[in-house]
Amino acid sequence: MYAQRHFRETDSEILAATIRSIGAISLVTSAPGGLMSTFAPVLVEGDAEHPVLVGHIAKANPQWRDTDSSCPAMAIAIGANGYISPNWYPSKRWDPKVVPTWNHVHVQAHGRIEFLPDRDDCRQIVTALTELHEAHRPEPWSIDDAPDDFVDSKLAAIVGFRLRVDRLEGMFKMSQNLSAENRGGVVDALGTANEVARIMSESRAV
Numbered sequence: 489m490y491a492q493r494h495f496r497e498t499d500s501e502i503l504a505a506t507i508r509s510i511g512a513i514s515l516v517t518s519a520p521g522g523l524m525s526t527f528a529p530v531l532v533e534g535d536a537e538h539p540v541l542v543g544h545i546a547k548a549n550p551q552w553r554d555t556d557s558s559c560p561a562m563a564i565a566i567g568a569n570g571y572i573s574p575n576w577y578p579s580k581r582w583d584p585k586v587v588p589t590w591n592h593v594h595v596q597a598h599g600r601i602e603f604l605p606d607r608d609d610c611r612q613i614v615t616a617l618t619e620l621h622e623a624h625r626p627e628p629w630s631i632d633d634a635p636d637d638f639v640d641s642k643l644a645a646i647v648g649f650r651l652r653v654d655r656l657e658g659m660f661k662m663s664q665n666l667s668a669e670n671r672g673g674v675v676d677a678l679g680t681a682n683e684v685a686r687i688m689s690e691s692r693a694v
Contacts, residue, residue: 563653
């Protein structure tokens with residue numbers, strides 16, 4: 489990943505936590521016909537230095553059959569992002585040398601992929617994902633709420649995967665290269681409800 493010094497994030501704890509909070513990735517693998525990519529929800533297991541990304545894709549998706557497992561795989565997680573107008577910079581009033589940009593949170597995880605077609609593995613992954621995302625609800629839905637034969641038919645249509653990560657890279661581009669006054673102008677323009685503005689504020693970018 490190319491990332492300018494201002495924006496590079498190297499703390500593995502922060503990078504793993506960011507993937508966890510985003511909750512989904514684009515899974516990129518190499519196949520004889522070229523690169524293949526699929527969007528998938530994921531869990532982040534293990535320690536931050538060498539996390540394991542666990543998820544599932546459709547069994548009808550040829551990616552799991554065509555992937556060359558001897559080649560590294562990559563997961564891309566994109567977080568808060570948005571267009572930044574130069575009109576938001578107070579400095580524009582006296583210096584017109586400003587241009588638009590796009591602030592964003594971007595994490596890449598590199599490692600080895602293993603696909604898991606076994607039904608029990610798939611059930612375990614679906615159960616864990618469901619429990620994670622239902623946990624905050626007053627009446628969480630459980631995989632056991634659906635009929636067994638219906639669940640089995642759905643599990644038969646997916647393939648699990650584990651991506652064992654050996655390298656994490658991150659870019660948190662949040663206007664760190666701008667003056668405090670211009671960063672403040674961006675936050676004010678976006679508003680406190682905006683995720684990019686919240687990250688800029690919490691990261692002391694303002």
